Amino acid sequence: AILDDTSKSMDAILLDATAADTVRPAGLLEGVTPTASAGATAADIITDLKALLATFTTDDASKNVVILINPQRVLGLATATNTVGEMMFAAQVAQGNIMGIPLIQSANVATDEVHMVNSGEFATAYDGPRFSVSNTATLHMEQDQADVKEIVDGAVTPVTADPVRSLFQTDSIGIRTIFPVTWTLRRDDSVSSLSGVAW
Numbered sequence: 001a002i003l004d005d006t007s008k009s010m011d012a013i014l015l016d017a018t019a020a021d022t023v024r025p026a027g028l029l030e031g032v033t034p035t036a037s038a039g040a041t042a043a044d045i046i047t048d049l050k051a052l053l054a055t056f057t058t059d060d061a062s063k064n065v066v067i068l069i070n071p072q073r074v075l076g077l078a079t080a081t082n083t084v085g086e087m088m089f090a091a092q093v094a095q096g097n098i099m100g101i102p103l104i105q106s107a108n109v110a111t112d113e114v115h116m117v118n119s120g121e122f123a124t125a126y127d128g129p130r131f132s133v134s135n136t137a138t139l140h141m142e143q144d145q146a147d148v149k150e151i152v153d154g155a156v157t158p159v160t161a162d163p164v165r166s167l168f169q170t171d172s173i174g175i176r177t178i179f180p181v182t183w184t185l186r187r188d189d190s191v192s193s194l195s196g197v198a199w
Helices: 002-014 042-056 060-064 071-079 090-094
Strands: 065-069 101-105 114-118 122-126 130-134 138-140 164-166 174-178 181-185 191-195
Touching (some): 002 174, 042 191, 060 065, 065 071, 071 090, 071 101
Parallel strands (some): 065 101
Antiparallel strands (some): 065 114, 114 191, 122 181, 138 164
């Protein structure tokens, strides 16, 4: 359950537009300017796919592209019809791709966005998660890692972290997970993006 929850949180960080800092690497969308979707028809979908691919057609980058997409947009692709009512992309979507490009579904992709990534330029390094359990630790109950403080610092006038919880006094159990992981894109222009997608 912890690994599942952690993977969802990490997925959200991977797919955001936040710059790197001392706590985390940059999200894939950092510095990416999206292209506005052409519309919701089957013809518009083709126009949108061409716009996504435009970044990668100048060299061999298109060989390794994948599409990151919300499941609602996958449903939109599968049910898009042409002028005579035929489902244009249903067979491809059933095979997990569109125009031969793999579809990677994630609920952490905004419902009105679609992203294309050159997976060949995505590099990651990680180690297995480590767990420790305690019922005697004292914790600074701070959500943001960057704001976690010493329980009492060593200043002349000591500053005390707040709020603080003693697991021993409250008969609680704390579980700490450390999951060393980082990622980067090895070259610029490795991500293209659509906004305002409604198909």
